[in-house]
Amino acid sequence: MPPLQRLAHSFRSARTWIALSLLAPAGMLAASGLMLLDLRHDAWDKAEQTSKNLVQVLERDIARNVEMYDLSIQAAVDNLKTSGLSEMAPALRQLILFDRAATARDMGVMIVIDEHGDIVADIDAIPPRKGNYIDREYFQVHRARAGLGLYIGRPIVSRLTGKRMLPFSRRINKPDGTFGGVVLGSVKLSYFTHLFSQIDLGRNGAINLYLRDGTRIMRHPYAEADIGVNIAAAPTFQGFVREHSGSFVHTSVRDGIERHYRFTLVGDLPLILNVALSTAEIEAEWRVKALVIGGIVLALCGITIALSLLFGRELRRREAMQAELERLSLTDALTRLPNRRAFEDAFTRATDNARRSGKPLSLLIVDADHFKRFNDRYGHQVGDEVLQALARGLSASVHRPHDLVCRVGGEEFGILLPETDQLGALRIAAKVHAEVSALTVDSAGLGAGAVAVSIGLASAVPTGVRPTTLPELYRLADGALYEAKAGGRNQTRCAKRQDVPATSSKRSFQVVGGS
Numbered sequence: 356m357p358p359l360q361r362l363a364h365s366f367r368s369a370r371t372w373i374a375l376s377l378l379a380p381a382g383m384l385a386a387s388g389l390m391l392l393d394l395r396h397d398a399w400d401k402a403e404q405t406s407k408n409l410v411q412v413l414e415r416d417i418a419r420n421v422e423m424y425d426l427s428i429q430a431a432v433d434n435l436k437t438s439g440l441s442e443m444a445p446a447l448r449q450l451i452l453f454d455r456a457a458t459a460r461d462m463g464v465m466i467v468i469d470e471h472g473d474i475v476a477d478i479d480a481i482p483p484r485k486g487n488y489i490d491r492e493y494f495q496v497h498r499a500r501a502g503l504g505l506y507i508g509r510p511i512v513s514r515l516t517g518k519r520m521l522p523f524s525r526r527i528n529k530p531d532g533t534f535g536g537v538v539l540g541s542v543k544l545s546y547f548t549h550l551f552s553q554i555d556l557g558r559n560g561a562i563n564l565y566l567r568d569g570t571r572i573m574r575h576p577y578a579e580a581d582i583g584v585n586i587a588a589a590p591t592f593q594g595f596v597r598e599h600s601g602s603f604v605h606t607s608v609r610d611g612i613e614r615h616y617r618f619t620l621v622g623d624l625p626l627i628l629n630v631a632l633s634t635a636e637i638e639a640e641w642r643v644k645a646l647v648i649g650g651i652v653l654a655l656c657g658i659t660i661a662l663s664l665l666f667g668r669e670l671r672r673r674e675a676m677q678a679e680l681e682r683l684s685l686t687d688a689l690t691r692l693p694n695r696r697a698f699e700d701a702f703t704r705a706t707d708n709a710r711r712s713g714k715p716l717s718l719l720i721v722d723a724d725h726f727k728r729f730n731d732r733y734g735h736q737v738g739d740e741v742l743q744a745l746a747r748g749l750s751a752s753v754h755r756p757h758d759l760v761c762r763v764g765g766e767e768f769g770i771l772l773p774e775t776d777q778l779g780a781l782r783i784a785a786k787v788h789a790e791v792s793a794l795t796v797d798s799a800g801l802g803a804g805a806v807a808v809s810i811g812l813a814s815a816v817p818t819g820v821r822p823t824t825l826p827e828l829y830r831l832a833d834g835a836l837y838e839a840k841a842g843g844r845n846q847t848r849c850a851k852r853q854d855v856p857a858t859s860s861k862r863s864f865q866v867v868g869g870s
Contacts, residue, residue: 379663380656387652391645398641399615403602406617406630409554410600413562413630416550418622421523424462424540425505428525430454431467431476431538435527445481453478461549463520463541464513467527468494470536486514488539497526498534507625509570510544510583519544519582521572544573544582551575559612559633565592567625581609591616595627604634689739690746693761698769701759702828705773709815717780719770720811720832721749721787724844726766740796741806742766748790752783769829777814777849784810784847807845811836814849 431452434440440448453465453476467476472489488494493508508522520541529535551562552575562575569587586592589608594601600619607614615637618629685697693701702718709716723729723745730738742762749760749768759771770787772780787810794806813831831850839848 377660380659383652383656383659387648391641391648394644395638395641398637402615402632402637403617406602406615406632409562409630410617410619410628413550413554414619414621414628417547417564417626417628418624420461420542420546421507421621421624421626424523424542425525427454427462427465428505428523428538428540431465432525432527435467435538449476449478449481452476461543461546463518463543464515465540466515466538468537468539470498470534475536484515488514488537491522493522493524493539494537497524497537501526501528501532501534505624507566509566510572511541513541547573548575548577552577556630557633557636559614559636561607561614561631563629563631564621565595565627565629567596567627572626594618595629607631687762690743690762692746692750692768693759695761695763698759698761698763698771701761701771705757705771708773712774713816714774715776715814715816716828717772717775717777717812717814718828718832719772719780719784719787719847720763720829720836721745721768721770721808722810722836722840723766724807724809724840737796737801741801744794744796745791745806745808748794749787752786752790775814776816777812780812780814781847781849784812788845788847809836809839809844810847811839812847812849 434452437451440451443451452467465478466474466483466486468488469475472487472491472494474483474486474488477483491508491511493506496506496508497503503526506524508524510519510521512518513520520543523540523542524537527535527538547564551573554562554575556562562573564572564574565586566572569585569589569592571581571584571586574581586608591605591607594603594605594616595618602615602617604613604615606612613634614631615634616629616631618627620626621628685693685700687694705716708714723741726738726741729741745766745768746760746762749770753760753770753772757773758775759769761769761771763769770783772783775783787808791806791808793803795802796805811832812835813828815828835848835850839846842848
């Protein structure tokens with residue numbers, strides 16, 4: 356079969372359509388899966404970029420404000436060195452010590468504390484409010500360490516205002532370099548609350564500001580219990596301190612929610628800022644799309660498979676019908692034996708095989724004796740029953756799969772015996788006579804021996820002369836059949852030996868026989 360014809364035939368095959376019914380949905384699922392993965396990647400890219408931008412904006416705002424407050428503190432430290440400051444009027448002294456930046460909205464208290472911990476100057480009061488801060492951490496740190504620079508302490512509750520604040524402080528040195536006190540400035544934690552609350556990170560998103568030692572300064576959403584908590588041992592915080600900035604995904608020790616963390620150090624300050632987005636919320640919109648797209652694709656795949664299976668079933672039904680029609684076209688309707696067309700096809704295959712293998716091929720032509728008498732005496736129905744009985748008897752005479760019994764016309768049958776020589780064919784013929792002699796037709800009261808047949812036999816073997824055709828072998832067997840009829844019927848005759856002249860270099864058969 357030519358390649359194009361084979362391809363066209365394969366597309367008409369039910370198996371092909373069943374395979375396509377599976378491959379096509381598999382392809383659709385693969386394509387939709389890749390698309391969904393790409394959409395998921397886009398969702399994560401968007402979250403990464405959003406959190407990166409937020410961290411940059413917040414970091415710059417915090418760093419700028421801390422720098423401004425620190426400049427006010429440094430100015431106070433420097434202005435304390437002004438000659439004659441202690442003899443000046445309190446109002447003038449306050450103007451010299453504190454600049455206007457120190458009165459910003461989110462600025463807390465700003466005071467000057469002497470070496471004994473007492474307040475000696477207060478930006479908000481003349482005379483200064485009373486208080487001693489010798490027990491404060493920042494005071495003790497500065498007293499113990501010179502040259503520390505700006506120190507950012509843990510969140511505290513102001514003793515002057517009662518509000519939570521983040522303290523910033525610098526050491527005051529006497530002319531001889533000894534400890535002379537502290538200038539304290541503070542930022543209200545409400546500054547961070549106001550700054551962070553303007554950003555919507557979803558229900559489970561969060562913004563955190565930490566000291567380098569792991570102390571939480573602020574968390575949004577705000578909870579009082581979170582302020583001042585140290586999480587230095589938490590895996591998430593350990594991830595923050597390993598690098599200057601970066602991102603990772605981890606589960607929070609606070610609430611067990613998995614989040615994407617984007618973090619950075621705030622300038623050169625000992626502060627760490629992070630923006631945390633819930634991974635479930637990052638993928639929430641993608642999951643909705645995935646469900647919709649996945650549902651549609653699965654529905655289409657189901658419809659495709661169903662239609663393909665239905666079409667495949669229809670193709671199988673048509674193939675079965677075609678096979679049945681093919682079988683019927685090669686089958687005799689009365690006897691259910693192969694017909695003459697099937698006989699001719701089988702003979703072609705058998706001669707090709709015999710030519711390749713060099714083994715003999717035999718043909719028996721079997722004809723019912725006096726069949727016309729059965730029709731005339733008992734009617735055609737009985738005649739048909741006789742033919743059906745003959746078909747059963749002939750079929751019982753052969754047992755090899757490649758032996759063929761067929762009806763070639765009327766009351767004449769053919770038995771094709773591949774790889775069988777004349778002696779083997781004679782044995783089959785004898786068995787045919789035995790089977791036929793035992794046939795009975797009860798509807799007509801015909802007992803054993805009532806039906807007889809005459810058989811003509813011809814055998815051929817490869818000789819290398821020219822191909823033997825079906826008409827040649829059939830003519831020889833038919834001639835032997837007429838000899839059997841003329842010799843008294845109910846007997847077998849073999850075709851006499853006839854050598855076919857060599858007229859071609861092609862391979863052929865020599866027909867052999869004997870009476």
